[in-house]
Amino acid sequence: MKPRQPNILIVDDELQNRRLLAVLLGPEGYLTSSAASGEEALAAISTVAPDLILLDLMMPGIDGCAVASILKANPATAHIPIIMVTALVDRSARLAGLDAGAEEFLTKPVDRAELWLRVRNLLRLKALGAIESHSAELEQQVQARTVELQRFRTAMDATADAIMLLSHKTMRFVEVNATACAMLGYSRDELFSMSPCALDETDPQQLAGLCDALIALGTDTALSTSELVRKDGTRVQVDIHRQAMRSDNDWIIVAVVRDITARNEADRRLHHLAHHDPLTALPNRMLFYATLKKTLEVAIDSRWKVAVLFIDLDHFKAVNDTLGHMVGDELLIQFSERLTQCARIRDTVGRLGGDEFGVILVGQEGQQAAAVVAGKIGAALRAPFLLHGHEVSVSASIGITIHPDDSSDPDTLIKYADTAMYRAKQAGRDTYRFFTAQMNADALAQLDLESALRRAIDQEQFVLHYQPKLQLSDGRIAGVEALLRWQRPGVGLVPPNEFIPLLEETGLIVRVGSWVIAAACRQIAEWLASSVGAVHVAVNVSGRQFIDNDLDAEIALALEKYGVPGELLELELTETSMMANTERTIDILCKLKSRGVQISVDDFGTGYSSLSYLRRFPINKLKIDIAFIREVTTSPDDAAIVRAIISMARSLKLEVVAEGVENEMQLNYLRRHQCDEIQGFYVSRPLTAAALRELLACPPVLNLSEGNFARQVLLIVDDDALMLDMLADVFSADGYDILTAHSAADGFDLLALHDVQVILCDQQMPGMNGNVFLDIVRELHPETIRIMLSGQSDLLPIMGAINQGAVYRFYSKPWDNKLLRDNVRAAFQHYRAMQAMAAAQRALPLP
Ligand SMILES: Nc1nc2c(ncn2[C@@H]2O[C@H](COP(=O)(O)OP(=O)(O)OP(=O)(O)O)[C@@H](O)[C@H]2O)c(=O)[nH]1
Incomplete structure (x- = not known):
């Protein structure tokens, strides 16, 4: 290749000088151009930069020094060598030229040999400088590239994914990152030297086909899930993103490989969690x-x-x-x-x-x-x-x-x-x-009942009936309990046990409960305004009414709306509903109590309440569950529970109401044991408001025999009528009220009805014998004094009864009249002494 001819710019205001220099340089193979002034020179240089400038020092306008200064100050032109040409020989002019940046000086008139020498040397020097700067530039580029490569490697190695670059031409890896080595257990060199086919157990043809398909895809990426084999033979599940990239005359397949073992495990765990119960x-x-x-x-x-x-x-x-x-x-x-x-x-x-x-x-x-x-x-x-x-x-x-x-x-x-x-x-x-099919029918009937109940609420098909409660101290009606009844169209009056459980179960009880409160208040107001006057009405509230409703506000509203004093309303709630949400329940009950509303615990004895637990609630009354009243006169267990409840209520200063009283025996028993009120069929069945009004106008007169301890009541039990008569005769002169029973069963009834103090009982009776009878009496009426009469010579059962405390004295038949009378008198004295002691103990303050 022919070397390029250096281009020299001649700047001089004298045409002669320019021509001369051009003539001198031409034969040496230089191309020349010229400028007649500093301004023209600067304009020419900005268009084409010459390899060297011959610059006249003295010119009008911009002189040589100024041109040199401008050129050297500009990085684009600073490298152009300048030979200052001057006719001046003085030193200061040369120094000014050097200061301005000129490399050499030539004196006019110019010597041809000197000109060539200076020009050649300067051009050589310039070429040398250019090479140096070129190689420095190259060096810089290499360094920058190395840094870039290093950065690329570091970035690749720091990537959590494995990155593998495969040459399409050689079908070998040309680059792999540290993650790839760690993931597969191979070193970099091992990966460079092995066939990629070994990693996923493909054959070379398959791999080539895959690469061709990628190249055909262009810039798009292909994703596949696969399994790679590690150096140690174990397998790793991976997602692979592949892309083909042009590299000079080769294609590089870039594979980004992600270990998805953890993700698969997390997916599996998530799937398990979504389908299994964690507990x-x-x-x-x-x-x-x-x-x-x-x-x-x-x-x-x-x-x-x-x-x-x-x-x-x-x-x-x-x-x-x-x-x-x-x-x-x-x-x-x-x-x-x-x-x-x-x-x-x-x-x-x-x-x-x-x-x-x-x-x-x-x-x-x-x-x-x-x-x-x-x-x-x-x-x-x-x-x-x-x-x-x-x-x-x-x-x-x-x-x-x-x-x-x-x-x-x-x-x-x-x-x-x-x-x-x-x-x-x-x-x-x-x-x-x-x-069974019947269950299905029942379930459907249940659904039917539920929708009928919803209608019943909307159409106000409910009514309240009222069951009176009797005060045992004076036999007067103390108040009534409002009982919910459903007048179902086409069916008639539905018994409460057939729909109240469903109301509870479905939550409808909250709406019905609100209706009951309002209806009871309306009724109280109506009675108040009539000749009937003030009637205490108790309504049942469900635990859900405490949870789902603002019960206090609701009751306050009803009392205010109907102008009813809080004292005439009583709430009955079960132990179980009190236990459900204790703190909230206590809070609401306290607010209600401050409005004068009475609170009673319904079905008492069937729940889990303890004495200490009850003390936390602001209650006024306990209602003993009907289950304990049914056999209170014959079952020692029930009688013991009833007595315990009454005595507990006394100590907590609570009133006691007994539910389900059906006969006179139960009434008298409860009265004798200081029960305050009774409720049940013996007093009255639940009545409509109108029927209750009649009853209140003409209250029933109940036979409440006086509890008079001055009376001395003796019960004689013997299945033999003759014996009974004889014994009654023996005591006829002693002033006792004598009751006679022909069997244990009769004896229980009389004991419930009367305040018996001393019992004289025959041992040998058909059905329940005297031992068993007195043993039960000991539990039902522990305060009685029990004496056994026996015609038998076997003393063992009697001794047993005496030892258990069931029998106070024992006499064998035939008896000595005087001795028997003395002893019965002593028994009454003993009874009175015991009662006095118990009364003294009751009077002691509570611990
Ligand atoms: N400890 C515990 N209790 C739970 C869990 N899930 C539900 N429960 C309770 O399980 C009870 C289920 O009560 P129910 O089946 O309605 O009533 P029950 O007391 O078993 O009475 P019956 O089924 O009528 O015999 C509720 O009190 C729930 O709060 C749980 O994962 N752990």
Whole structure:
């Protein structure tokens, strides 16, 4: 290649000089151009930069020094060598030229040889400088590239994904990052030297095909999920993004490889969590349902039977309430383990929610197998559970449905099993029930009843009936309890036990409860304004009314609306509803009490209340549950409970009302034991408002025999009528009220009716003998003095009775009249002494 001819710019204001210099340089192979002034020179240089400038020092306008200064100050022109040409010989002019940046000087007239020499040398020097700066530039570029490469490597190595660059031409890796080495267990060099096919067990042809497809894709990325083999033979699951990139005359396949083991594991765990119950690890309702659906599909094809067991723990809430949720949780865990052991491997056990579990049984037998498993579950629960140091026994109620007998639809089967479980609960729990068509009909009837109840609320089909309560101190009506009745169109009056549980269950009780409060207040106001006057009305409130409603505000509103004083309204709530939400209930009750509203605890004795617990509630009354009143005159246990409740109420300064009193015996017994009020059929059945008005206008006169301790009442019990007469004769002169009974049963009735103090009883009686009778009397009427008369020589049973405290004295027949009379007199004295002592103790202040 021919070297480029250097281009020299001659700047001089004298044409002669310019021509001369051009002539001198031409033969040496230089190209020349010229400028007649400094301004012209600067303009020319800005267009084409010359390789060298011959610059006249003295010029009009911009002189040589100024031109040199301008050029050297500009980085684009600073490298152009300048030879200053001057006629001046003085030193100061040369220095000014050098200061301005000129490299050389030539003196006019110019010597040809000197000119060539200077020009050549300067051009050489310039070329040398250019090379140096070029190589410095190259060096800089290489350094920058190295830094860039290093940065790229570092970035690649710092990437969590493996990055592998594959040459299409050589089918070898040309670059891999540290993550790739760590992921696969190979060093960089090992990866460079091996075939990529070894990593995913493809063959070279497959790999080539893959690369060709990528190249055809252009700039698009392809994603695939695959498994790579590590150096140690283990496998790693990966997502690979691949892209082909042009590189000179080759293609580089860039593969970004992500280890998805952790993600797959997280997906698996998430899937497990979504389908399993975290507490017991059993399939949850969703998976249980899906499994049942699949099982049914297979069963329909293969004519198998499928049984669904719906299992609900009995009284599980009590475990939570008494021992806490942690213990409840532990019970659910241990229960699920026992349940799983009752099923076979092919069966499915799941937790449907709360304390509800399900089992799917598949097989030929259906009903039989289901009964066996239900029995096994019942048996597995017999052994108590040890829960955080507490021994707890539980049972379960189980409902069973069978495909194809009951249904082949998963939803329906579960629903029917639930219905059957409910029946098992109703049958007393700890048992199982198969679903029957009747249950279905009942369930539908239940639904029907529910919608009828909703209509009843909207159409105000409810009425209140009123049952009076009698004050035992004076026999007057103390107040009434308002009882809800449903006048169902086309049906008549529906008994409360047929609809109140459903009102509770559906939550409708809150709306109905509000209606009851308003209706009771309206009725009180109506009576107040009439001749009837003030009547205390008690209404029942459900626990849900405390939770779902602002009960205090609601009652305040009703009292105000009807202008009723709070004192005439009483709320009855059960122990169980008080226990449910203690703090809120106490708060609301305190507010109500401050309005004068009376509070009584209904069905007392059936819940779990303790004395200390009761003290926290602002209550006025306890209502003893009917269950204890029914046999209060014959059952020592019931009598003991009733007496204990009355004495507890006394100590807490609460009034006591007995529910369900049906006869005179119960009335007298309760009266003698200081019960304040009674309610029950013996007083009156529940009445309509109109009937009650009549009753209040003309109150019943009840026979309330006077409790007079001055009277001395002696009860003589003997099945032999002659003996009875003889004994009555013996005491006729002693001034006692003598009662005679021919049997133990008669004796109980008389004891309930009268304030008997001393009992004389024959030992040998048909039915209940004297020993048993007096033993029961000891518990029913512990204050009585009991004397046994016996014609038998066997003293053992009598001694036993004396030792147990049932018998105070014993006499054998025939008796000595005087001795017997003396002893009976002593017995009455003993009775009086005991009563005086008990009264003195009662008078002591409470500890
Ligand atoms: N500890 C605990 N309790 C739960 C859990 N899930 C629900 N419960 C409670 O389980 C109880 C279920 O009560 P129910 O089945 O309605 O009533 P029950 O006391 O078992 O009475 P019956 O079923 O009528 O015999 C409720 O008190 C729930 O608060 C749980 O995961 N852990």
